[in-house]
Amino acid sequence: MLGLRGGSMPAFRLMGIFSSDWFSVALGTTAASVAVYWLSALARSPALRALGIALAALGAVAFLVISILWAARGLAFPELVRRDARDLGKVSFTALIPLELIALGVALQLYFGVPRGAALGLLEADYFAAFALAISLSVFEGYLLYTKSVAGRELTYAILVPPISVSTDVLLASTMMQAAPTTRPLVAAFTLWGLGVSFMLFIFIGSLALAAHVREIRTPESVPIAIFPVGVSSILVMNVLFASSLGFLSSRPAMMISLALWGYEAWNVVVMAVVSARSLRGRPPMSVWAYLFPLTIFWVSSIRISAMLDSIGYALPSRIVLAAGAATGAMIIPLWAYSVYATASLLSWLTSLPREAAPKPGGEEDVGNGGKEASP
Numbered sequence: 001m002l003g004l005r006g007g008s009m010p011a012f013r014l015m016g017i018f019s020s021d022w023f024s025v026a027l028g029t030t031a032a033s034v035a036v037y038w039l040s041a042l043a044r045s046p047a048l049r050a051l052g053i054a055l056a057a058l059g060a061v062a063f064l065v066i067s068i069l070w071a072a073r074g075l076a077f078p079e080l081v082r083r084d085a086r087d088l089g090k091v092s093f094t095a096l097i098p099l100e101l102i103a104l105g106v107a108l109q110l111y112f113g114v115p116r117g118a119a120l121g122l123l124e125a126d127y128f129a130a131f132a133l134a135i136s137l138s139v140f141e142g143y144l145l146y147t148k149s150v151a152g153r154e155l156t157y158a159i160l161v162p163p164i165s166v167s168t169d170v171l172l173a174s175t176m177m178q179a180a181p182t183t184r185p186l187v188a189a190f191t192l193w194g195l196g197v198s199f200m201l202f203i204f205i206g207s208l209a210l211a212a213h214v215r216e217i218r219t220p221e222s223v224p225i226a227i228f229p230v231g232v233s234s235i236l237v238m239n240v241l242f243a244s245s246l247g248f249l250s251s252r253p254a255m256m257i258s259l260a261l262w263g264y265e266a267w268n269v270v271v272m273a274v275v276s277a278r279s280l281r282g283r284p285p286m287s288v289w290a291y292l293f294p295l296t297i298f299w300v301s302s303i304r305i306s307a308m309l310d311s312i313g314y315a316l317p318s319r320i321v322l323a324a325g326a327a328t329g330a331m332i333i334p335l336w337a338y339s340v341y342a343t344a345s346l347l348s349w350l351t352s353l354p355r356e357a358a359p360k361p362g363g364e365e366d367v368g369n370g371g372k373e374a375s376p
Helices: 002-006 010-017 020-043 046-076 078-084 088-094 096-112 118-147 157-167 170-179 181-215 220-227 229-245 251-279 286-311 315-352
Strands: none
Touching (some): 046 078, 046 096, 088 118, 088 157, 096 157, 096 170, 118 157, 118 170, 118 181, 157 181, 286 315
């Protein structure tokens, strides 16, 4: 490590910036593959399906590479591990790991079917590891909220990531029940527990984030991270529909709740798109990766709601919901490309800097702040 520290190699500063928020790159890519799958099914397009498989593979590779770089960063800069453990933003973005584990499981199931044999064992390990990690990180986040002096800049919408990760296991719940029927009671219980934890944390933590957002003076560059609330209602929709499928909630109340949540989500997507579009000036921020997962969840929830509306004879509302979801899903492909451009732009700028001008590893120039503070 001394040789690395002593030289002018760009690898030194690149390793230093790979904090937990970089997992949004892997998650965004895997989420895009899920969105493309449903677009390919709607359009009956083999080309789109092939693109989706390529994105899923790329997301898996990105997750592996970022995990290695993140671990190497911890070994090279152990002081950053201790500092990150006290930073709400870094802890929150670590919850992108269980989200990515779930997203990878969903993508593999969509493209290759319900796993059997050894693949089923991997799915079970993936599901339970993701849930355990999500719960652990949400507990740790709660501990920090109650025990540390929280700076206003830490209370962004990013702190909703751990609550979202707790209830995202619902995306694999049906597959788990189908592939491993013996796990059905446990999976149902985990999903409902996750729903309860997430719902209450959405209210508590979301209120903190909103109050801080209103109270603090914020620059337009910090706005894109606010996209995370878009995923909240869609995750709740998926949990409500799953509870209904298990018989815990009758279909009519489930439909009413889901439609109400979907309506808010559609409004939120439009508002965040307009607000964020105004903030995208100059070099693109890395925080655009944060759009991809919640927009994909909105697209998937739209498919579920559209099917339920059609089943009860609400043909026109069903088509409206599906069209809105499909339009959002179609936005994901160019948005992913724009996110890749933002990443390439940031890395190119960092490697072009002289060593003495490089951002401090793990400092305010990290991706979680949108990459804007690092601008020349």
